[in-house]
Each structure stands twice: as C-alpha cells, then as structure tokens.
Amino acid sequence: MSTLEELQARITRLEDIKQIKNLQAIYGYYQDYGEWQKIVDLFTDNDPSVEEADRGVYKGKESVRRYFIDLLGGGPNKAQRPGWLNIMFQLQGVVTVDSSHGKTAKGRWYGMGMEAKPIISLHKGELRQTWIHGVYENEYVKEDGKWKFKKLYFNLTFRTPFEDGWLKVPVVGQNGPDTIIKPDVAPTAYFPYPSGYHVPFSFKHPITNK
C-alpha cells in the first residue's frame, strides 16, 4: 500500500494533466472567437514563445502580445470583419508532465477546423472558406499552482479551399513572416502537405520507452 505522500503525488499528476488539457481546450475556445488578450494572458511572463505555420517565432511576452493582438487581431480591441470564422478543434491531447519535478509539461494535439478568412489573392479581402489541419507540440509551465503556456507551436499540414481539397490545393493564405509585425526568429519548420514531414513526438513510446 502506498503512503499518503505517494498517493498525493499520483493525484497531483492526474490533476496536472487535467488542468493542462483544460488550458489547451480553453485556448481553443478563445481562438475560435478571436479573444486574443485572453489568450496572451494564458502565457507565462517568463520567456514564452509562439510559432505557427510559416509566420516565424515570436519570443518573449511582448512578442507573444504582438503576435496575437497586433498580427492576428489586427490591433487592440479590433472587431473581426463580418463573416470571419476561425474554428479549430483541439483534439487528441497526449500530455506528459516532467516526472522529476512536476513543474513543466509537453503536449501533442491535433488541430483541425473550418475557417472563413480574407486570403491574399487576385481578389484581395474576399473571404474564402477553408479546411485547416495541423499538429501542435506545446510546452507548459506550472507557476503558483497554475499551468500556463510556455511554448505554443503549431505545424500546418494543410489549409485548403473547401471547394478544392488538400490533394489539389494543400495551402492557401500563408505568405511567410509578416514584414511589419516581424517575428524574432525565422520559421523553424514549415513543411506542409505533401512534404511528408513528421513533427517530432514529445512523448516516448509507451512500451519500448524509445
């Protein structure tokens, strides 16, 4: 029979995983609605980062703010244009808490969803409907009993027009790092379909431990 302390440690680990899964799910809900300030507040103040698709790495809390508020939000408290749609399901989380100290964790997720956004094209500003899919490999940190995002990393697999599909048109709407609201570091990995790129796993094989 375990001691009370051992049981407590095991319960804490289960609670940590649950809290991190909630954090990721809540992030998803805020993202669907474009509530960028609430998302910025889900990040640690201590050297966070965000990188999505080919936009480059935004490092530090101020850059995280620039990324979500200025770049994705188009500025503080700016209303989204009518018809903007940004649904991204947060699916299939595998969360691994560091077993030595319980203060950091990693999580892999699928993002999959449906969007309507103005895509740069011959008809600039026109909304297009797209399917989007990608893989998250995120890092979390526990501060004052609360789990926060340390690193948000989304690797895009496809964003395809509803009418075409991923085989015909794998990606629309990615045009590299923004030239005005610039990232701190160039994109680390941008290999959408059909590159065959596999985002490295944060977890070890549960049976062989490799």
Added chain:
Amino acid sequence: MNLEALEREVTRLEDIQEIEDLQQMYGYYMDTHHRQEVVDLFSDDTESIEIESVGLFLGKEGVKKFYLDNDLLQEGQEVVPKWINVLILMSQDVIDIDPSGKTAKGRWNTWLAEAMLVGGVPRQQWLQGYYENEYVKEDGKWKFKKLHWNVTIFTSFEAGWLRIPLLGLLNRNDADAPAPHFHPYPSGYHLPYHFKQPITGE
C-alpha cells in the same frame, strides 16, 4: 494533504471522468438512434433542452417529447431508414465540478456529419456548434440537468459555410418555446463560457 482531502480530489477526478463518459455515450446513443437510452441519461428534474436550430423543451416531459417523438421518422415509419446518418463528434471538453460536488457544468465543441431529410429533401451536411451543459449527481450517478447546443454552422457538404451558413430550419412545432438563443454564422455571436479565464480569473 490528509486522507479526507485526498478522497475529495479523487472524487472530483472521478466525477469529471464520469461526466465525460456521460456526454460521449449520449453521442453514441444518438448516432445509433437509441432514444430511450438517451432519455434515461436525463435527471427527472431536468430543467431544459435547448437545441438552437430546433427549439426549447422543458422538464423531463420535454425530454421525452424531444427524443421519443423522433423527428427522423416520417409518418408511418417505425425504424429510422438506414441511409439516415447522425454523427456527432464530442470533443474539447472543459468540465467544472461545483464545490458542493453535486452539480457540474461542461463546454464541448461538436462537429457533425449527417445525412437526413432537410425540407423533405435528402441532404448530406456538416455542422459545428458548442454545448454548454449542466449535470447533476443523483444517488452517486451523474445525469443531464440542462442541455444547450449552440449552432454555428449547418451547411451542405456541397456548398460550405460561407455560401450556406444555415441549410434550413428544423424548428419543431411541438417545442415548448422557440429557442431563446439563435445566432448562427456569420452573426459573430459568442456563446458565454461557464468557466473563468484560468489565469486572470476574469
């Protein structure tokens, strides 16, 4: 942490797991037309069912009316035709147990792939929306207390949400009232969260 505190935490984690199972089983029962099994997932003190594209149903009587008077059946039919397909993917749950341990709230994101009659015509359709549900623990078992599904998108497979946000209205004239909320795309409506921002507490 003493034994009592530990037991409370274990109970909370078990409660969350049981509610996740409840919601997901609801989906499996709905998808396979096991309507009586669905009804039995609801408390006798059920407050309401609101499906925004259908209407508001009140109390356990409303539950029975909504599910057992099966709107997938045409007049004279006793079993749902095989081609009719309901597929509700339940995902992204955030479940919070009340400190009393007796009630809970949960938000879910849902993605549906369906085939059924819409306006009398066979249609294949994509839907997306969110649940904000309430649950109650009775005699050690979690049940539905309130079901609210918010519809964002209800579009045809062929057209997509940008061209056809809402394929049709499925309002039922036996509802107790029209749905109090109805804000499909592209309204930009935000279905309120039952939870607070986890870091700022706002």
